[in-house]
Structures are given as structure tokens and as C-alpha cells.
Amino acid sequence: MKSFSFTDFPEINTERLLLRQLNDDDADAVFKLRSNTEINKLITRKTPKNTEEATEFIAVCQQEFKKENRIFWTMELNETNQVIGTIVFHKISLDDNYAEIGYELHPTFHRKGFMNEAMQVVLKFGKATLQLKIIEAFTHQNNKASIALLEKHHFVFQPKRRDEGFENNRIFRLEINQ
Numbered sequence: 001m002k003s004f005s006f007t008d009f010p011e012i013n014t015e016r017l018l019l020r021q022l023n024d025d026d027a028d029a030v031f032k033l034r035s036n037t038e039i040n041k042l043i044t045r046k047t048p049k050n051t052e053e054a055t056e057f058i059a060v061c062q063q064e065f066k067k068e069n070r071i072f073w074t075m076e077l078n079e080t081n082q083v084i085g086t087i088v089f090h091k092i093s094l095d096d097n098y099a100e101i102g103y104e105l106h107p108t109f110h111r112k113g114f115m116n117e118a119m120q121v122v123l124k125f126g127k128a129t130l131q132l133k134i135i136e137a138f139t140h141q142n143n144k145a146s147i148a149l150l151e152k153h154h155f156v157f158q159p160k161r162r163d164e165g166f167e168n169n170r171i172f173r174l175e176i177n178q
Helices: 024-034 051-066 114-128 144-152
Strands: 017-021 070-077 083-093 098-105 134-140 169-175
Touching (some): 024 051, 024 070, 024 083, 051 070, 070 114, 098 114, 144 169
Parallel strands (some): 098 134
Antiparallel strands (some): 070 083, 083 098, 134 169
16 A cells, blocks of 8 residues: 655654755765765775766666655754765565665764664654555674664564675664554
């Protein structure tokens, strides 16, 4: 049963953050995040070479929202409007009540509770608004902070499953009983 309409992007406010849709003005911040060597140590992905490629990535995120496949939030500090990270539901299937979650945070803001704050409201949105029953996360086996965050939010390691093509990734699953 389809519950959420992908017409208006869902902004979410927390005590310290605004989670909002990416726009072209975010190209520099997206480039800095997605090309950061510290962040990319444990992530396998295409790294943008310049802000033009970051702008292309933003356009893809906007198109995927319109296709009802992805909700890609930028995490902006309420106090300063500075973009410090992103959090995303992708591979969304409202018919199957399924999505994958991903996230990244600029290293300057690690260990300050920002990702936990964003994760709480995004999971709540996923449960209440998207009516998700299963959320999966794919994270590098050595990303201790990510694993701790997932476990804190009751994601369970799936030892028998593998992320094809990414042998260092581990899969975590959250099953939601409504």
C-alpha cells in the first residue's frame, strides 16, 4: 500500500539540524563531503573530481526522488546553515515496505551526536510516513562508528549475507513491527 507521495520533499527539523533536499547551491559542500579522504577510507564509490560532478550527483538525487527511489537529505546546522553531512533512504520500495539507509558526516563533526540525531528522525519518518518494515544498511567491516550507530538503533548484523562486489561490507537489518 502506497502511503507517501513523492511530490513535496520532506524537510525534517531536529534540535540542531535541518534535513532538507540538496540543491545546486550545495555543490561545493557535496564535493567536499564526497571527496573527503577520511570519509572515503571505508566507502567504495565514485568520487567527484570537481563541483560540476557534484552538481551532476545532486541532479541524480533530485531525479531519483521524482522516480520514488530515493530521499537524499543534506544535514545542515540550524545555527550556521553549514552542510555537515547527508543521510539517505535509497532503493525505496513502498510496495515492499523496504529501503536502504546510508549516511556520511564530515569528520569535524564526528562524535558529537549529529548522526545519531539525524538517524533517529529519519528512522521515525521511515516507520511512520513511508511505513517501512525493513531497512538495511551496508557498511564496511572496519567502520566501528557506523556499526555502533546501527546497533544503537537496533539494526542486526546479517552474517550469512554478502554485499556482492564489496567483500569488506557487512549488512545490517532493521525489522520494524508496527
